[in-house]
Amino acid sequence: MSLNTSSFLNQESHQKSKRNFECLKNSQQTTLLQDNPLQNLQLASWEVLEKAQKSGRSKCPRCGSSRMFYCYSCYVPVETVPTKEIPVVKLPLKIDIIKHPNETDGKSTAVHAKLLASEDVTIYTYPCIPEYEGKKHEIALVFPGPNSVLVKDITLHLQKNVEKVSCDDNDDSSAEPLLKKAKIETKEDRKLGECKLNIRSEDTVLKKVIFIDSTWNQTNKIITDERLQGMLQIELKTRKTCFWRHQKGKPDTYLSTIEAIYYFFVDYHQEILKESYKGQYDNLLFFFSFMYTLIKNAKNSSGKE
Numbered sequence: 001m002s003l004n005t006s007s008f009l010n011q012e013s014h015q016k017s018k019r020n021f022e023c024l025k026n027s028q029q030t031t032l033l034q035d036n037p038l039q040n041l042q043l044a045s046w047e048v049l050e051k052a053q054k055s056g057r058s059k060c061p062r063c064g065s066s067r068m069f070y071c072y073s074c075y076v077p078v079e080t081v082p083t084k085e086i087p088v089v090k091l092p093l094k095i096d097i098i099k100h101p102n103e104t105d106g107k108s109t110a111v112h113a114k115l116l117a118s119e120d121v122t123i124y125t126y127p128c129i130p131e132y133e134g135k136k137h138e139i140a141l142v143f144p145g146p147n148s149v150l151v152k153d154i155t156l157h158l159q160k161n162v163e164k165v166s167c168d169d170n171d172d173s174s175a176e177p178l179l180k181k182a183k184i185e186t187k188e189d190r191k192l193g194e195c196k197l198n199i200r201s202e203d204t205v206l207k208k209v210i211f212i213d214s215t216w217n218q219t220n221k222i223i224t225d226e227r228l229q230g231m232l233q234i235e236l237k238t239r240k241t242c243f244w245r246h247q248k249g250k251p252d253t254y255l256s257t258i259e260a261i262y263y264f265f266v267d268y269h270q271e272i273l274k275e276s277y278k279g280q281y282d283n284l285l286f287f288f289s290f291m292y293t294l295i296k297n298a299k300n301s302s303g304k305e
């Protein structure tokens with residue numbers, strides 16, 4: 001899952017990247033693009049980020065802190081990155097991101113989602129999370145647990161959640177007339193039959209997805225919170241991370257938060273909305289792929305990789 005390990009561009013590496021980015025622009029562009037697995041994305045122009053990178057850190061318009069590209073505390077771009085010059089991504093579902101309080105804000109890619117799809121994304125800091133009770137038939141949590149399902153199976157499994165909710169609701173004396181009619185049915189058959197009466201097709205539509213933004217160990221603490229129990233868990237198809245702060249000792253299939261969000265929507269678009277994917281959500285990786293390229297170039301130039 002989402003995972004952050006060290007801070008992006010401290011002053012020293014910032015200077016290094018800045019120099020290397022200049023190199024990239026002059027001569028290495030073609031070579032570097034070949035190594036970049038994010039190269040086929042349809043992204044808005046990076047010009048605004050390139051300019052900001054050249055001029056160095058800038059002020060957050062809200063809190064006044066000095067930051068590169070955006071303020072990770074206020075979720076807004078800095079003064080040298082005008083909001084109108086960064087892309088807006090429209091998502092087909094709302095997202096809640098639950099952030100572990102120990103997670104260092106500056107290391108998290110969750111803020112990218114808020115910056116690029118601000119209308120559809122809300123970030124919460126654990127343990128302050130919304131009340132999901134009564135909505136578990138229309139919400140899913142992206143987490144690869146023992147009972148998690150693939151995106152293509154979401155609708156089927158949400159339906160089961162509705163049946164469960166309906167059955168729980170009906171566990172009272174009002175169910176008695178039905179019980180008398182159904183003497184030859186087994187108890188299980190009867191219960192299922194009653195529950196099906198209560199299913200409406202709009203109940204089984206996914207309306208919100210929850211992502212957890214924390215290191216792997218912290219994620220387990222959040223996932224066991226009683227408020228998140230009984231919620232459908234979704235696992236993504238296997239993909240390799242491009243995150244430069246990938247956690248040591250973890251498989252390269254542990255995605256950063258923004259990668260998980262991006263890949264979720266690519267699958268959702270094709271497998272649930274049944275539409276062909278034409279790069280609609282690629283700009284979710286607008287900052288991520290720019291930073292990835294900066295870091296990769298810096299590493300290449302310093303001979304580390």
Ligand SMILES: [Zn+2]
Nearest residue numbers: 060063071074
């Ligand atoms: Zn700020």
